[in-house]
Amino acid sequence: MTAAAGAGDLSVDIELGLVPDRRVHRRVAWDRWLGRLLPLAFVAVLFPIIDLLYWIGSEALPTLSWTTLTTNPVGFGGGLYAPLTGTVYLVGIATAIAGTLGIVAGAYTAEFASPRAALIGRLLANLLTGTPAIVVGYFGYFALVLYTHSTFTLWAGAITLSIFMLPYVYRVTDAAFGSVPPSQREASLGAGSTRGQYLRRVALPIAFPQVLSGLFLAMAIGAGETAPLLFTAGWSITPAQGLSSPTSYLSGFIWNYFDQPSNLGHLVILSFQAAFLLIVGVLVLNVAVQLVAERYRRRLRGFFA
Amino acid sequence: MEDQGTRPALGEEPPVVGSGNAPAPPGRVPPNPFSRRSILRALTSPVGWIPGIFLASIVVVLMLSSHFQNFGLGFFGPVWNPNPTDPSVATYGILYFVIGSALTAGFALVLAMLLSLAIAISLVVFLPSPASRILTSLTDLLAGIPSVVYGIWGYVILAPYFSKQLDPALSHYLGWLPGFAASPTEYAGGTGLLLAIFILTIMVVPLTTALLRESLRAIPREQVESGLALGATRWEVLRRVQLPWARRSIPSAVLLGFGRAVGETVAVFMVIGNEVKLPTSLFSGSSTMATLLVGQFDSAFEYPDLLHALVEVALLLLAISLVVNLLGLRYFGSGRMAHVGAGA
Amino acid sequence: MSGGPDGLPPDGTVVGPPFPREEIILLTSDLTVRSGPREILSGVSLAFPRQKVSAIIGPSGCGKTTLVRCLNRMAELAGLTISGEVRYRGRDIYDPQVNPVQVRRRIGMVFQRPTVFPSSIYENVAFGLRLERESREVVDRGVVRSLKRAGLWEEVREDLDRPALALSGGQQQRLCIARALAVEPGVLLMDEPTSSLDPIATQKVEDMIYELKKEYTVIIVTHNMQQAARVADYTAFLYQGHLVEFEETRQFFESPRAKLTENYITGRFG
Missing domain, CATH: 1.10.3720.10 (MetI-like)
Known part of the structure; x- marks a missing residue:
């Protein structure tokens, strides 16, 4: 904490990660990707169920x-x-x-x-x-x-x-x-x-x-x-x-x-x-x-x- | 509820915080074990065990109906050959059914665990709370779809699809993997191990998801917040804080899921092809212990020993489910199971 | 809501600051927080000086915990709506380009109850350093340095590999402080850090806070006015989501400006 506080100060940007830091960037990117990837498991489970419900509905309802x-x-x-x-x-x-x-x-x-x-x-x-x-x-x-x-x-x-x-x-x-x-x-x-x-x-x-x-x-x-x-x-x-x-x-x-x-x-x-x-x-x-x-x-x- | 009589003597009361009952006067005589109250309490105490009493009677009745002496070690042999006229040449070997059960339940469980880990983590960590709430209800709803409905869907819709599209493609592209090489006759009907595994996976996911989800949610919120406050990402908090806490729940979820998968009967029977043989590939028709029980019951009266052999299989299945559930419940004690609802 | 309840300054007015502008490390301006329709904080504007201890006091439910949770972007995790600005050394930490992960690394936090992880003492302190995959030596040095700063080194140097949960409550809380210090934050937020501790453990934590301000900026929430008077250089009084007064601590307790503050510190309510 040596530099004086003030807008446009490079050291603040570094502290807050506004200057790209590879290590932090990698961690955050990994987190973001997993956050998108894992919910895809819902598709794997819900898609067959929707198929089941749609099929049974279309077979049974008309008659x-x-x-x-x-x-x-x-x-x-x-x-x-x-x-x-x-x-x-x-x-x-x-x-x-x-x-x-x-x-x-x-x-x-x-x-x-x-x-x-x-x-x-x-x-x-x-x-x-x-x-x-x-x-x-x-x-x-x-x-x-x-x-x-x-x-x-x-x-x-x-x-x-x-x-x-x-x-x-x-x-x-x-x-x-x-x-x-x-x-x-x-x-x-x-x-x-x-x-x-x-x-x-x-x-x-x-x-x-x-x-x-x-x-x-x-x-x-x-x-x-x-x-x-x-x-x-x-x-x-x-x-x-x-x-x-x-x-x-x-x-x-x-x-x-x-x-x-x-x-x-x-x-x-x-x-x-x-x-x-x-x-x-x-x-x-x-x-x-x-x-x-x-x-x-x-x-x-x-x-x- | 016969409350007056069943109110326990004070000495043996459960330690209830701040119970309004007056404390025992000092120097009170020890409770008389033959007092009206003690006897009533002893008589009514099994009331809380009613489900357990039914479980015990299931065990006892099946044991009484079995004839262990009729089958020796040959019971675990490969040849299942009931003979209507001469019981002495009939053999009852359940090896292929055991293999069928192990393959279907085992593979289904691996797939279900992968899916439900991803789903449980998404629900607890990644999804925003309204989406998480809706999808939690939705996965719980899936547990309610009857087994027989999965079965008819698998038989009518999936089996033709598997036989015409999926199975040829899999054996063409993955034929170099053990289990995927097969001649077209083998997947002609579409029913078989692979379809049974597929259906079982979908049927087990709601249970394993609910178990993993609740064990992740049971972690104190402050723990998660402290991790985040140290500048960890959500994934890092999951890996370094939540998963170590919930680690012990994973083998338990595996066991409870296995118990569910190995006992599933109706849906598996409708899609597994019901052949008694050693499977040569994932597309082979097969049978499990559970499908044997439902499939051969009708003929049980034409073959002298068949019913007894089936009871042995039922007992074996019961023993397996008791053991895996007992081990699995070590983590998911009664308190935790209450939140799991239909999934359990 | 222009004037607020009796004696409250209008929203958005910066109260104080009683110190030179270049000393400001953290600043909120017109910070308003809502939970659904309910307003938890109403236009709080407040500046915290660096390398000082600032205390936030007020009756329970006044929004003081929410306020500190806004300072390192923990509040948004609970689904609260936040408007206004929070500036760390002049930069808005709610800027879309700023990553909350990085903010929380720079602005550490200690909670009401000790929240040690169920691992060893060493691993607890090393948690933040491990995230960056620091080398073994860096982690070792960081752990020792943080434990020393938290005044815990002498007590645990022999059993760094023992489970942290075996420590006493006060030791656990100091371990949590060491854990937060290990990532070298610019500011340390403490949310009623002694509310679950006995007087002796409280004393130790307060002594430590006194030492910490040589290097760190500390912002401490407390429901205990005596504690604020003991450890803080500056004290802010929050009432029903409004900032009432922010003053040098001695001045705050000896001659408060607002009637409301005087009523509170003399025990007439709260």
Whole structure:
């Protein structure tokens, strides 16, 4: 710091890098190039997905009509009423089971379990998430079909599906109750409420949006699954005759007819439409998850502000 | 929620900061292990383990359904030959399925890790925050596209493209590389290892991206700012501050991604060609352990031992997924996984 | 906003400077910072003399942290909109031709909490030098010199290879200062550097700041008026994003010009 300060001073220009310095220039140029190069990986991933969405849309949309949704598949025509309602039943029942068990277990883990028990519970839930769907399917077949001397049934499919969905609900619920600001907890317990009252009246309203987004997430995952259902819910092209008979479902429709020869082309078209309906359903649920999560973030921000 | 009864004795309560409960009076008698409260607590404690109980029952039921004694070491041999009439000549060797699983999951994972490292770094370091937020949601959405939809797309659209365009070009220009030399009959249908790897890569990227992204984001902001304040570029901060912090997450993301890839069934079955043989090139039809499970189930009742052999494969697959997930979760503990959402 | 709340000078007025013009090393002129619709700094014009310690004080939320973060272009990382000028030795550092990387090298920064990297003591101090791929000898010399200046050399000379996170909080903060000094900045910005330290560690850092001004220009943000009175040659008072007063420290505390300053230093608010 010897030269006097003043405009036009060369030493300042050197200090601020206005006089080109090869070393700095190289570092900054490298940084800039990587900043342009690495985001290209998005193109590599998003381009195929856009192709997929565009293709399925252009195959399914022109022929999709109200009758597609309201008639059963028959011979050389018909619609997707049976698989659509089948998926709704399966996911509905599975959500009821996984939702109840997952919320109870998640809230228990966040609030009552000892730290060690909570750690084990979360670890096992994460392991269940990582269990291949086909393995869960085999389990479902043995436990709910073979050993009960039953056949493929809707309820076996729904229960198997709920096992697959359960850890998602559990994890989100646990995180939601765990992220309730401690001040709320202290205020409530300090005012003399029991932990149950605290959970119901204080924690649940705060955690609810996140729990709801966990339910949507689990529904989206369940709706698209195929492997756990093939050996439990079986397959039927007509609507299920009740909970104790095989059922039709969208993912199974695709699975069964995607490679039909061209003289059965209408079945192939229907399977495209089934894929389209699945994607729409799953994307709607996922967007709902993100919207709910966003609202939740805003709400929480209010607590910490 | 049976709260009244499950409220634990004070001594064993988790250390909750500032919990409003009154402190234990001095000289209190130790909790009676047979008190109503203790018994209730013991009875209700498995409530938090419900997912774990299901996992345990999966393990137990599959173990009970298996017949380990039926197959010896030949189980890992190359010949898979169920015989409907004479079970004594049937052989169940899963070597080619193991090879198929290893090749598809292994290659898909290498590609997915490269892509998701680039994507995670872009999201956390390089992209401006609105773009980063939108693209984060978008990559999370990708995780939601059902497996069977990827499968039908691969079978109907990609397979013809691979057989007519991509495979001939690859074998023409890269034929000197091992794995790329093939006769045109081999890629006639377009289905095979390469297509399965392609589909699997796209399916695994959302998970590995989410894991890497969250581990990069978990680094304290002050660390990043201090690096920048010392005159480092964003890349230099990434390499010298963020990556050393997140280093341990990379092998974990590899493991969790591998667990996902090796268990993927439906989409792979639809595009892999389902041949039981030693692959001669990347264009060969092949099978994986998972596709074996879904592909041969229907015939399991015509062959005496087949169902048992399949259960063994299911158990092996379960064991692999448990081990890789257990190792992978050492880094991505429960706290970190909660942010990963559908990707996990 | 022409006059601001009671007693505030109109925006853009340079308060002071109470020193000769050629002593100015860093100068802000009409510096305004917005976060969305909210104005964090409103037309702050301020000149900092070289080889002196200048303190910026004010109640929390007054914008003092944002102000120092504008001085080395860290504020733009948080997505803040910055208008006005910041001149380092006469050059506008927000000129499009100026690279922020180079600015941050010349104008170093130390944060509220110690932010040592999870590597060895040596590697922490060498961080900035390694970026330029300096030779081994240059790095060695730089590390020793900076540790000595930060008054840490005697305490750590035996265990330069030990993890920096094993140091005490006060040592960590002095290590961060050494790390910032290693790249030979012209100005050192300190954002409440002692707010997480105990009185003894604080004392050591303050002693060091006193030594540093022989060679460096130090600008320190503090919420602690006594600290400003102890270490600073000049003190600025910031209130609700407006610069209220900038004065030689003794003058500032003994006979402040603005009523607002007097109220603040006598503890009537803040």
